[in-house]
Amino acid sequence: MxxxxxxxxxxxxxxxxxxxxxxxxxxxxxxxxxxxxxxxxxxxxxxxxxxxxxxxxxxxxxxxxxxxxxxxxxxxxxxxxxxxxxxxxxxxxxxxxxxxxxxxxxxxxxxxxxxxxxxxxxxxxxxxxxxxxxxxxxxxxxxxxxxxxxxxxxxxxxxxxxxxxxxxxxxxxxxxxxxxxxxxxxxxxxxxxxxxxxxxxxxxxxxxxxxxxxxxxxxxxxCLANQAANYLVGGLLPRRMGNAHPNIVPYQDFPTADGYMIIAVGNDGQFANLCSALGSPQWATDERFATNSQRVKHRQELIDLIRVVTKRRHTNEWISIMETVGVPCGPINSLDKVFSDPHVQSxxxxxxxxxxxxxxxxxxxxxxxxxxxxxxxxxxxxxxxxxxxxxxxxxxxxxxxxxxxxxxxxxx
Structure with missing residues (x-):
């Protein structure tokens, strides 16, 4: 012992x-x-x-x-x-x-x-x-x-x-x-x-x-972290937003042909790559969406546009495409898939x-x-x-x- x-x-x-x-x-x-x-x-x-x-x-x-x-x-x-x-x-x-x-x-x-x-x-x-x-x-x-x-x-x-x-x-x-x-x-x-x-x-x-x-x-x-800071600094009560993020867009779940996936865009460069992957590069230069602050302001317009496109392919197809262009993207796994994931196993x-x-x-x-x-x-x-x-x-x-x-x- x-x-x-x-x-x-x-x-x-x-x-x-x-x-x-x-x-x-x-x-x-x-x-x-x-x-x-x-x-x-x-x-x-x-x-x-x-x-x-x-x-x-x-x-x-x-x-x-x-x-x-x-x-x-x-x-x-x-x-x-x-x-x-x-x-x-x-x-x-x-x-x-x-x-x-x-x-x-x-x-x-x-x-x-x-x-x-x-x-x-x-x-x-x-x-x-x-x-x-x-x-x-x-x-x-x-x-x-x-x-x-x-x-x-x-x-x-x-x-x-x-x-x-x-x-x-x-x-x-x-x-x-x-x-x-x-x-x-x-x-x-x-x-x-x-x-x-x-x-x-x-x-x-x-x-x-x-x-x-x-x-x-x-x-x-x-541990309320940024949400507490948003309230203390901005003076506005944060609201429930489902899987969306209060400060970043697009950063949430999206429907696919066979379920859902997560897209987590953290900067304007990733957003431009996302637009190209979705077949709509013009969104990256649209004044409504060109910067994160504008995307937050016009959140619903952009999310509605993206959802129409993401429904056209299966989750794994999108993940493969997004990985190629450096856009953070992933599935919503049940625990059986978590523990069978090759990376988790490694x-x-x-x-x-x-x-x-x-x-x-x-x-x-x-x-x-x-x-x-x-x-x-x-x-x-x-x-x-x-x-x-x-x-x-x-x-x-x-x-x-x-x-x-x-x-x-x-x-x-």
């Missing part, structure tokens, strides 16, 4: 992951992929809420359910699972001992939720002043909404994302829509990882850890790992490629409590007899 844990850019870093569901576990998985020893602390007998979020379930070689949900498997690779009942004093003591040995704690309990167990930042800082303690909540540790529970769907609505997502008013299927994955949770996990690494870098200079207060709502607002974005309950578990790869300390896949998402004895022995030097006594007391 020691050889395995000494791999990766973050080798030697110890992370105590007290979080569940997605945002916190996503951060923990990313740190683990980069080499950290991440110990996931779960409730005995139940574990992370997402373990029950199925179907689908991972199946064994005979096709029977293993009880491991696909949702849980998506965010817990490379971790070790320990079960500890933190409602009991002995369990709290164990977590405190682990925190003494840890570099990082990740938690997503409600504001103040861990204070009753003596596992809040102030309590653990007193035991380990070098600890980087990352708290993830829906609304942050301060402000009038701080006590509220926050979920991705709720935050996508409150944070403005759904006001920008969906078909425009008056169009078929109009109305706000959430993104098809829990994007706010995922982005919060990424921000958490960046914050943790920044805090660790500062610790190298000062010797001191710190508390990180990360809110899903804050992250969602921050990038090895689908991996398989050995699993104790199944021959293998298929997972999505980490997209980070590092030349000197590449991501490693060491441990499939753990079964509940799979490493309790191992971790308590390696981190706390407890004997088998000690662990067995804790088991008999239903502490672990």
């Amino acid at each position: 020691n050889d395995i844990l000494n791999q990766g850019a973050l080798a030697g870093l110890r992370v105590l992951d007290l979080s569940r569901v997605l945002a916190g576990p996503w951060s923990g998985q990313l740190l683990a992929d980069l080499g950290a020893d991440v110990v996931k602390v779960e409730r005995p007998g139940a574990g992370d809420d997402t373990r029950a979020w199925g179907p689908p379930w991972l199946c064994d070689e005979d096709g029977a359910s293993t009880g491991e949900s696909a949702y849980y498997l998506s965010a817990n690779r490379n971790k070790r699972s320990v079960t500890i009942d933190i409602s009991q004093p002995e369990g709290q003591s164990l977590v405190k001992q682990l925190a003494r040995k840890a570099d990082v704690v990740i938690e997503n309990f409600k504001v103040g939720g861990l204070a009753q167990y003596g596992l809040d930042y102030a309590s653990l800082k007193a035991l380990n002043s070098r600890l980087v303690y990352c708290s993830i909540t829906g609304f942050g540790q301060t402000g009038p909404y701080a006590p509220r529970a926050g979920y991705d769907f709720l935050i996508q609505g409150m944070g403005g994302l759904m006001s920008l997502t969906g078909r425009e008013d008056g169009a078929e299927g109009e109305g706000p829509l959430k993104v098809g994955v829990a994007l706010t949770d995922v982005m919060t996990g990424l921000y958490a990882t960046v914050a943790i690494l920044a805090a660790l870098a500062r610790r190298e200079r000062t010797g001191e850890g710190q508390n990180i207060d990360l809110a899903l709502l804050d992250v969602q607002i921050a 990038r090895e974005m689908r991996i398989e790992m050995d699993h104790p309950l199944s021959k293998v578990v298929p997972l999505v790869a980490n997209p980070i490629h590092m030349s000197e300390s590449p991501v490693s896949y060491r441990q499939a998402p753990p079964t509940l409590g799979q490493h309790t004895r191992e971790v308590l022995s390696s981190w706390l030097a407890l004997s088998d007899a000690d662990v067995e006594q804790l088991r008999r007391g239903s502490i672990v």
Whole structure:
């Protein structure tokens, strides 16, 4: 095990992951992929809420359910699972001992939720002043909404994302829509990882850890990017535009003879090439369309013209033509086509790992490629409590007899 844990850019870093569901576990998985020893602390007998979020379930070689949900498997690779009942004093003591040995704690309990167990930042800082303690909540540790529970769907609505997502008013299927994955949770996990690494870098200079207060709502607002800037600078409320772009034209989906494709023109040169590919080079010099600002102004006129032409050929034909002239163009793939795409396969974005309950578990790869300390896949998402004895022995030097006594007391 020691050889395995000494791999990766973050080798030697110890992370105590007290979080569940997605945002916190996503951060923990990313740190683990980069080499950290991440110990996931779960409730005995139940574990992370997402373990029950199925179907689908991972199946064994005979096709029977293993009880491991696909949702849980998506965010817990490379971790070790320990079960500890933190409602009991002995369990709290164990977590405190682990925190003494840890570099990082990740938690997503409600504001103040861990204070009753003596596992809040102030309590653990007193035991380990070098600890980087990352708290993830829906609304942050301060402000009038701080006590509220926050979920991705709720935050996508409150944070403005759904006001920008969906078909425009008056169009078929109009109305706000959430993104098809829990994007706010995922982005919060990424921000958490960046914050943790920044805090660790500062610790190298000062010797001191710190508390990180990360809110899903804050992250969602921050990730509105140009749309937020459009509002703050221009003073106008952005509207839902389907697949169109508020600042660039043409940059959306277009119908073809057999479906739809995406054309993403980012500058006037690409637009001229597009016009030639569509057999209408005169559009590039038409004063209504010659510059992007004019195309935005005359958006609907241009889109209507392009749609008439794109319907004449199949998607693959158009993609081939557009690639030849350097116009960004692509299909709208279902996931079966995503994972069968030769480029995706060459990038090895689908991996398989050995699993104790199944021959293998298929997972999505980490997209980070590092030349000197590449991501490693060491441990499939753990079964509940799979490493309790191992971790308590390696981190706390407890004997088998000690662990067995804790088991008999239903502490672990």
